Amino acid sequence: MIEAKDVSVDIAGKPIVSGVDFHARPGEIAAIVGPNGSGKTTFLKALSGELAYTGHVALNGRDLSTMKPVEVAVHRAVLPQATTLSFPFTVREVVKLGLVGGRSGALPGEDARLPERALARVDLDGFAGRFYQELSGGEQQRVQLARVLCQVWAPVLDGKPRFLFLDEPVSSLDIKHQLIIMNIARDFARRGGGVVAILHDLNLTAMYAERIFVMHRGRLAATGSPRDVLSDDLIEKVFDCRLRVGVLPAGNMPFVLPQSAA
Amino acid sequence: MVDQSIAGPVMASVSEGDRSGRARIVILLLCLGLAAAVFLSLTSGASDASAVNVIGGWLFGTVPGDAAVSARDSLIVYDIRLPRIILGMLVGAALAVSGAVMQGLFRNPLADPGLIGVSAGSSLGAVAVIVLGATILAPVTALLGTLALPLAAFCGGLATTLVLYQVATRRGQTSVATMLLAGIALAALAMALTGILIFMADDRQLRDLTFWQLGSLGGATWAKIASVGPIIVLALAAMPFLARGLNALALGEATAGHLGIPVQRLKYMAIVGVSAAVGASVAVSGGIGFVGIVVPHLLRLLIGPDNRYLLPASALLGASLLLLADAVARTIVAPAELPIGIVTAIAGAPFFLWILLRKRGVVDL
Numbered sequence: 001m002i003e004a005k006d007v008s009v010d011i012a013g014k015p016i017v018s019g020v021d022f023h024a025r026p027g028e029i030a031a032i033v034g035p036n037g038s039g040k041t042t043f044l045k046a047l048s049g050e051l052a053y054t055g056h057v058a059l060n061g062r063d064l065s066t067m068k069p070v071e072v073a074v075h076r077a078v079l080p081q082a083t084t085l086s087f088p089f090t091v092r093e094v095v096k097l098g099l100v101g102g103r104s105g106a107l108p109g110e111d112a113r114l115p116e117r118a119l120a121r122v123d124l125d126g127f128a129g130r131f132y133q134e135l136s137g138g139e140q141q142r143v144q145l146a147r148v149l150c151q152v153w154a155p156v157l158d159g160k161p162r163f164l165f166l167d168e169p170v171s172s173l174d175i176k177h178q179l180i181i182m183n184i185a186r187d188f189a190r191r192g193g194g195v196v197a198i199l200h201d202l203n204l205t206a207m208y209a210e211r212i213f214v215m216h217r218g219r220l221a222a223t224g225s226p227r228d229v230l231s232d233d234l235i236e237k238v239f240d241c242r243l244r245v246g247v248l249p250a251g252n253m254p255f256v257l258p259q260s261a262a
Numbered sequence: 263m264v265d266q267s268i269a270g271p272v273m274a275s276v277s278e279g280d281r282s283g284r285a286r287i288v289i290l291l292l293c294l295g296l297a298a299a300v301f302l303s304l305t306s307g308a309s310d311a312s313a314v315n316v317i318g319g320w321l322f323g324t325v326p327g328d329a330a331v332s333a334r335d336s337l338i339v340y341d342i343r344l345p346r347i348i349l350g351m352l353v354g355a356a357l358a359v360s361g362a363v364m365q366g367l368f369r370n371p372l373a374d375p376g377l378i379g380v381s382a383g384s385s386l387g388a389v390a391v392i393v394l395g396a397t398i399l400a401p402v403t404a405l406l407g408t409l410a411l412p413l414a415a416f417c418g419g420l421a422t423t424l425v426l427y428q429v430a431t432r433r434g435q436t437s438v439a440t441m442l443l444a445g446i447a448l449a450a451l452a453m454a455l456t457g458i459l460i461f462m463a464d465d466r467q468l469r470d471l472t473f474w475q476l477g478s479l480g481g482a483t484w485a486k487i488a489s490v491g492p493i494i495v496l497a498l499a500a501m502p503f504l505a506r507g508l509n510a511l512a513l514g515e516a517t518a519g520h521l522g523i524p525v526q527r528l529k530y531m532a533i534v535g536v537s538a539a540v541g542a543s544v545a546v547s548g549g550i551g552f553v554g555i556v557v558p559h560l561l562r563l564l565i566g567p568d569n570r571y572l573l574p575a576s577a578l579l580g581a582s583l584l585l586l587a588d589a590v591a592r593t594i595v596a597p598a599e600l601p602i603g604i605v606t607a608i609a610g611a612p613f614f615l616w617i618l619l620r621k622r623g624v625v626d627l
Contacts, residue, residue: 050519069519069522069523069525073520073521073522080514085513086512089512090279092277092278092280093281093566093567093568098521128278
């Protein structure tokens with residue numbers, strides 16, 4: 001369980017996030033949506049302990065600000081938007097860095113094959129020997145997800161849920177891999193872990209998230225289930241765009257929704 | 263989650279993309295290479311002293327041939343060649359490992375203590391003690407004795423590294439251009455201050471300084487080893503503990519933190535360790551350049567960037583290469599000798615240019 005109360009973040013004297021209340025429960029995908037610059041990533045960075053914040057964040061009942069990096073790393077893993085690498089590591093070596101904290105939660109002896117298994121899950125079988133820097137952006141993003149999965153391989157450790165923080169996990173992926181990644185997140189939640197994901201695709205959000213947190217100008221504009229939150233009014237207010245929820249395109253204009261995936 | 267089929271005998275096989283096996287073999291070969299380099303250094307030199315006879319004498323208590331010649335040979339081997347070899351190994355290992363650690367810290371393969379002003383800062387500290395040791399700094403030298411020189415060099419290197427890191431790193435990202443340019447500025451400043459000190463130096467100090475600045479292992483004595491050896495050994499012994507953290511740091515400071523690495527502590531340990539190792543090396547051997555950039559780069563091509571293997575391998579290859587460079591320096595113009603810094607620069611500078619040509623993108627990071 002992650003509980004954030006009245007969290008604010010200032011960067012260089014400017015308030016980027018103001019008074020956000022948030023929670024993420026095990027078994028659920030909590031999606032954070034909102035326009036560019038609304039403070040989603042900054043809020044996630046505060047939640048992951050990367051940025052200083054005011055307010056209160058509790059990670060499985062413990063005050064985040066009093067926890068050491070190595071303790072926090074046991075409870076949650078973070079997938080950043082993009083990761084550049086400064087040295088020519090192979091894909092396997094990058095994924096194995098997820099095990100650096102030493103608490104994957106896999107069975108004893110399983111750790112050695114974990115990179116291969118994690119790569120198979122993100123549909124990168126056979127990529128272990130390739131150089132990370134030579135991959136496409138979408139492939140790099142999936143390698144990083146495999147690394148993150150290694151860090152919290154077991155969604156529950158010592159009886160406590162673990163969390164995946166995903167910052168735009170599918171933004172550079174084709175539709176097949178968007179679905180694969182979102183299914184991994186859903187599977188992680190169903191096995192007792194929790195997921196916090198920043199998403200831009202409202203359709204994917206509606207399809208996968210149990211709870212949506214809508215951010216607007218650094219504040220929480222709305223929260224609730226997709227059915228409650230995604231309304232014409234809210235979308236117009238937050239995204240400054242007159243969109244209509246659930247309206248089919250006129251004429252015979254084709255449209256493809258992820259929900260139609262078999 | 264239990265997947266017994268995979269946990270089975272497959273584990274023993276070599277995994278694609280896993281270079282740790284190759285790294286272990288390379289480290290083993292480097293050990294043999296270092297032993298060969300030691301043997302070569304022990305047996306070559308300006309005099310015709312036969313190290314084989316001397317060592318044979320120590321080991322088996324027999325002194326073949328003329329006893330007087332053997333006593334002279336024994337002196338040459340034990341008091342001249344051996345301390346020089348040990349000092350060369352210490353300095354070579356210190357410089358190469360420091361280069362690798364700095365490259366990990368700055369997340370860039372071009373970081374090198376010599377290139378970015380750390381050595382210049384250390385030189386300033388050392389020269390200050392050499393020139394002012396009898397006058398203004400007399401109380402310091404009286405208090406610290408033979409440790410004054412390496413400590414001053416350490417402080418100079420530490421100050422430079424801290425300033426450099428503050429200037430070049432913003433929000434966990436190091437700008438390479440800023441790093442190199444700030445290094446040039448810091449080196450220029452340190453060299454200017456060193457210049458003032460040299461201006462104040464007397465004739466006797468001048469010759470020492472000039473030769474020392476070019477880099478030399480010529481003054482190696484057991485006393486010098488006793489004063490800087492422990493510092494270098496301690497710094498080298500601490501660095502393997504940074505290896506995993508430095509690996510994670512390759513993903514960026516934020517991500518390293520997410521993985522559970524105490525990033526601030528890692529950075530300070532790396533900076534202090536590098537400053538100590540480089541400071542101690544500069545104090546005894548002056549400006550020996552390019553070891554810190556050439557050695558880790560070659561090894562990364564061979565075994566990859568995993569610091570758990572890169573750091574020990576760098577120590578071994580750095581020690582071997584410096585012994586070979588010193589052997590060249592001692593013999594190429596015998597009975598005189600060339601400053602070893604000239605040898606490493608002649609070999610290293612073109613190599614550095616070659617890296618730039620091959621990986622031009624690295625500088626634009």
